Amino acid sequence: MTAPQARKPEPAAGSSAAQDFFIPDLCRVRAVFMLLITSELLVLLMSVVQARSGWIDWNYFGLLSLFVQWTVLTSTALICLLRQRLARLSTAMATAAVAAIVLADVLTFSLFADSVLYPEPGISGWQGIIKKLLMALLITLMVLRYFYLQHQWQQQQEAEMQARLTALQARIHPHFLFNSMNTIASLIASNPEQAEEAVLDLSELFRASLRTEQRLISLAEELTLCRRYLAIEGLRLGDRLKVNWQIDADVSQQAIPPLTLQPLVENAIYHGIQPRPEGGTVDIEAVRNGNSVYLMVRNPKPADGAAGHDGNRMALDNIQSRLQALFGDRAVLKHSHQQTIYTVTVRLPWQRAGAASNAGQP
Structure with a gap:
């Protein structure tokens, strides 16, 4: 999975840049709600796969759900606060910046969780953290790719609607x-x-x-x-x-x-x-x-x-x-x-x- 490489034209002002930014406004309740629902579905799927007996490992589901919810909420809050600045960057740079924010957030919560659950994590603990970082990176890039394609589709629809309205009014x-x-x-x-x-x-x-x-x-x-x-x-x-x-x-x-x-x-x-x-x-x-x-x-x-x-x-x-x-x-x-x-x-x-x-x- 690679980050989108297309470069946006330079915006004239901060407000217009935010409107043209491919990442949606994560300050909105609906956007946060959809991210939480999607992340919970992913946690549910991983808990089903992880279960050694029965349909789902509820202990694993509870711990992972708590970890994912905290990282999603804090990462979303950081991206929301930095959205105006991120919108001034190229698409590739904004993608890298968002990925760095998410990875830093996941690393922070992983270290905190391991310090509470495993005071002496050792090599196996660091392997678990690295796995979390890799999974977070892949999921973040997939979500950003979806946002980018959705933004491109919306721009195309906007251009087609403008042409249609102009033709109708003419x-x-x-x-x-x-x-x-x-x-x-x-x-x-x-x-x-x-x-x-x-x-x-x-x-x-x-x-x-x-x-x-x-x-x-x-x-x-x-x-x-x-x-x-x-x-x-x-x-x-x-x-x-x-x-x-x-x-x-x-x-x-x-x-x-x-x-x-x-x-x-x-x-x-x-x-x-x-x-x-x-x-x-x-x-x-x-x-x-x-x-x-x-x-x-x-x-x-x-x-x-x-x-x-x-x-x-x-x-x-x-x-x-x-x-x-x-x-x-x-x-x-x-x-x-x-x-x-x-x-x-x-x-x-x-x-x-x-x-x-x-x-x-x-």
Whole structure:
């Protein structure tokens, strides 16, 4: 078993180095718990092999379990405290440093244990210590190799997800482009100030559709985008379009992928308002319930047989794919029909945009 040899690029800062470090954060309770469970399973296996009669040597299991737990806990604590410094080293140097920490820890506890159990260990005692050191070295290198491969796999998944999100977001092209341009053209002569405002709103919408470097923005930003879109459609539809907003104040900083709510509002107008001579009302609601935030867009259900297009299904699939990539199963998108009302609901895990990294969390 050899240590990984690949060298990392030099990090710009300590915090970013720690994020790119292949060894996970061992200060977390979950990481320590998994290490303890794994080490106990290894002790159990060795106790079964060691047993001369019966299935397991319980005396051997108790002593070895105590020794392994202490060495695992102390080694983990030392690596946790030194993680920032270890992250600045190359992969090979960090591997050697961690192995040295573990071996020093095992040697210390071995000498202490032998001094208590065997005051005069002799040659056989030193042979036992050397065996413990060799076993600790092999196990440490195997664990570090697993951490390294896991880190490489996560980086590959991250790159693939970024490319997928960029491709999905680049496919967003609002259907109202030509109608908006015709509306703006008709306003230039009669109301140039209103036409100029509409052009600014339209430019903001397309700037958002081309902004692929941001994975998550605040719900407040997305709602501002929706209002710009509705302002443009209001010029075209006039009194036929009515909007009812129900937005909780404490959800404004909810993290949301760009252009998640706006396409739903766009579909509501295209399918629910535009085909109706009398128009209708679009309800936009955002509420928080515990650790989840619910976004709902309601519009009148199109009449049976009304002309439609595949853009509605494509928009929903696009949004669902992005939510799945960023939040996993914690985010849900569903649509339903209730009598004359069509509703699209998005459930997001509560997460502040300021605290959410643009790298995203499942």
